[in-house]
Amino acid sequence: MTATAAERAAMAHALEVARRGPRGLNPQVGAVILSPSGEMLADGWHRGSGTPHAEVDALSKLAPEQLRGATAVVTLEPCNHTGRTGPCAQALIDAGVARVVYALDDPGVVSGGGAERMRAAGIDVESGEQADAAEALIGDWLTVQRLGRPHVTVKWAQSLDGRAAAADGSSQWITGPEARADVHRRRAAADAIVVGTGTVLADDPALTARDGDALLPHQPIPVVIGSRTTPADAAVRRHPHAPLFYSGHELDAVLAELRERGVQRVFVEGGPTLASAFVAAGLADQVLAYVAPVLLGGPRLALTDIGVTSIDEAHRLVVDEWLPLGPDLLAIARPLTSGENTSRNEGDA
Numbered sequence: 314m315t316a317t318a319a320e321r322a323a324m325a326h327a328l329e330v331a332r333r334g335p336r337g338l339n340p341q342v343g344a345v346i347l348s349p350s351g352e353m354l355a356d357g358w359h360r361g362s363g364t365p366h367a368e369v370d371a372l373s374k375l376a377p378e379q380l381r382g383a384t385a386v387v388t389l390e391p392c393n394h395t396g397r398t399g400p401c402a403q404a405l406i407d408a409g410v411a412r413v414v415y416a417l418d419d420p421g422v423v424s425g426g427g428a429e430r431m432r433a434a435g436i437d438v439e440s441g442e443q444a445d446a447a448e449a450l451i452g453d454w455l456t457v458q459r460l461g462r463p464h465v466t467v468k469w470a471q472s473l474d475g476r477a478a479a480a481d482g483s484s485q486w487i488t489g490p491e492a493r494a495d496v497h498r499r500r501a502a503a504d505a506i507v508v509g510t511g512t513v514l515a516d517d518p519a520l521t522a523r524d525g526d527a528l529l530p531h532q533p534i535p536v537v538i539g540s541r542t543t544p545a546d547a548a549v550r551r552h553p554h555a556p557l558f559y560s561g562h563e564l565d566a567v568l569a570e571l572r573e574r575g576v577q578r579v580f581v582e583g584g585p586t587l588a589s590a591f592v593a594a595g596l597a598d599q600v601l602a603y604v605a606p607v608l609l610g611g612p613r614l615a616l617t618d619i620g621v622t623s624i625d626e627a628h629r630l631v632v633d634e635w636l637p638l639g640p641d642l643l644a645i646a647r648p649l650t651s652g653e654n655t656s657r658n659e660g661d662a
Contacts, residue, residue, distance in 0.1 A: 316442045319351030320414045323386040324443045328416075328450060330358045331367065331388050336504075337575025340389055340454040342367040346375060347384040349411070354379060362575075366392065368401040372408050381409040388447045390419040390440070393427040402427035405436065412437040416447035420458045453577040460598070462568040466503070467581045467591050468496065468601040471615035473608055477585050480611035482515060488605045491639035497522050499601065501529040503580035505557075505571055509587035510539025519548040520556075520582070528553065533580060538567060538587060564594055585617050592628060593619040595648075600630060602644040 316324070323345040331343030343358045344367035357370025365373065368391055372380065385391075391401035391413065405413060413436055419425040428438045448455065456464045470488045471477055478484035486493065500506055501522035512518060520535040521528055535549050535556040543549065549556050559567050571579060581591050591597050602615075621627055629649035636643040 316414055316439060317351065319347060319353075320384065320386055320439075320442065323347055323353060323384075324388070324414065324416060325446075326353070326356060327367075327386050327388050328443065328446055330356050331450060334359045334367075335361045335575075336453075336577065338362050338573065339575075340451045342387065342389045342451075344368045344371040344388070345386045346371045346380070346410075347386060348379070349382045349384075351384075354383065366401045369399075369404050372404060377408070382411045383409075384412040384414065385410050386442075387413065387415040388450070389417050390415050390425065391427040391431065392419060392421075392424040393430050394421075394423045400427065400430075402430045406431060406434040410436060412439070414439045414442050416440075416442055416444045417451070417455075420455060457572060457577050462565070462596075463504070463572055463576050463579045464598050465568070465579045465581060465591060465596050466499070466599040466601060467588050467597040468499070468603070469583055469585070469588050469615045470496075470603040470605065473604060473606055474610065475615055476609040476611060476613050477583070477615040478613040479609050480613065482613065484613075485516070487607060487609075488603050488641045489639045492603045492605070492641040492643065494524075495636075495638055495643065496603070497524065497529065500533055500580055501531045503533040503578045504576040505536050505579050506533040507536040507538060507567075507579055507581045507587070509584055510537060510541040510543065511586060512582070512584040513537055513539075513543050513547060513549060514541060515584070517548050518582070520552055534574075534576065536567070536571070536579075538562065538564075562590065564590060564596055568596070585613070585615055588615075589617045589619050592616065598647060600644070600646045602646070603638070604642045604644065606640055 327343035327345045331341045334341040339362055345356045346354045348354050355371045355374040357367045359367045368387055385405055391405055393400050393402050413431055432438050506520050522532055532553045534554045535552045537543055537556055538559045540560050630646040631649050632644050632646045634645040
């Protein structure tokens with residue numbers, strides 16, 4: 314049995330209310346309860362860690378007699394484990410719900426399996442309704458579950474000959490205004506923006522996402538990695554979010570703590586030492602290389618040591634898009650995976 318018209322409308326509404334929940338450690342989930350005749354009785358959404366899940370929130374708004382034979386429409390498979398709250402699959406069974414329609418399977422090893430539990434209890438379960446829309450909503454959260462850490466984008470700007478700065482260290486501005494505006498839009502799409510103490514001391518960046526001089530509505534949390542002290546009057550300390558400081562260079566540990574804080578997307582801005590460390594550690598899920606038509610020469614490379622000693626050890630990338638930005642060019646790339654090829658001719662000089 315496929316979803317009915319009432320269930321499709323309910324799923325669209327569940328996706329809408331899911332967006333009211335916070336983006337973070339837990340997924341944004343919405344739920345709608347329908348009567349046996351298809352009338353919308355209640356909705357609910359998850360309001361954050363430790364609060365009732367969307368299904369339980371919706372169930373709590375109805376009397377027991379209203380739930381017998383009802384249909385629950387949920388954007389994510391009802392969970393099957395007991396954490397800070399009980400399993401939603403069991404809550405739906407106990408409520409007497411007759412049918413459950415959901416969009417996406419729960420990817421968790423422990424939390425998944427709710428559909429099987431409900432089917433075993435005699436509930437009619439339908440999956441996959443508006444799965445694409447649900448994935449668009451919580452795609453970043455799903456990526457965190459797959460990777461076991463936040464998604465990492467490593468960005469740098471470089472001259473045509475691969476330099477991040479002139480020989481004297483000056484680097485503002487290699488790229489033009491169109492490229493810089495694009496960087497700010499991408500900052501605003503991230504949950505955290507990461508730099509090294511070298512960049513903080515050399516450039517005193519604000520690490521905000523701006524449209525001209527105006528702050529964009531969403532601001533990433535500034536993160537500074539390195540052993541040197543950030544000055545008390547540094548611009549980053551005036552950021553709308555209190556900056557996080559990590560004195561060590563254990564990038565896995567930093568990412569693990571950021572995940573626990575609900576960070577799903579990390580934007581690494583540099584400088585070259587930190588960018589190279591993320592690349593060398595295999596932690597760059599996406600590379601944004603802004604290339605300006607300028608030649609600088611000198612020693613200040615955009616990347617330094619990334620652990621490559623021979624061509625066989627090269628970090629192969631797939632460029633998903635070449636994006637012109639005024640006079641500059643942005644390469645949007647990701648690591649080459651098995652089964653892909655770069656159409657590289659082995660005999661090229």
